[in-house]
Amino acid sequence: MNSKKIVEVTAAIIRKDNRFLCAQRKDSSEQGGKWEFPGGKIEDGETPEACLERELQEEFNIQAKCGNFLCENMHDYGNKIIKLKAYFVDHMQGNFKLLVHQDIKWLALDQIHELDWAEADLPIVNQLINDLK
Known part of the structure; x- marks a missing residue:
């Protein structure tokens, strides 16, 4: 049985x-740096939607409204999932x-893959590119 903690998190596609x-x-x-x-x-x-709106306020001091669900994935980082x-x-x-971040960039879809993404976010990057091509 897997005893690793599963942490539920959200990601905002703005x-x-x-x-x-x-x-x-x-x-x-x-x-760090990813x-x-x-x-x-x-x-x-x-709710995931409320979480995103709260997190964006805390991380960037902006007001945001959560919209449509894109996708969900799981990634094992070794110490947690x-x-x-x-x-x-x-x-x-x-x-x-x-x-809470050291930098932000606004990138076109064809530029997104150039970044060094956190592994849990890579499936989202791929889904976004496939869905919006």
Whole structure:
């Protein structure tokens, strides 16, 4: 039996002018320097949608509205398993402030693969490219 902890997390696909928000984790954090779609851990009693809206407020000081579900995948990082749910998210208001990331980029679909993605986010990158081609 697998005794590893499964951590349920969310990822926001934010699109603006046909470019997608990509966020780089701080070098000092877990998966430091890797790129991800921003989001975070779902708290007890919280929906994935509410989690994303809260996390985007905490990470970038923006207001966002969660939209359609894109995909879900699981990735084993060795010490834990990440169950990642990705949703399209609309940026409603606020200027992006880097509160927990060291960088952000707005990239076109054909540029997204150039980044060094966190492994759990790679299936989302591939799904996005396949769905929007």
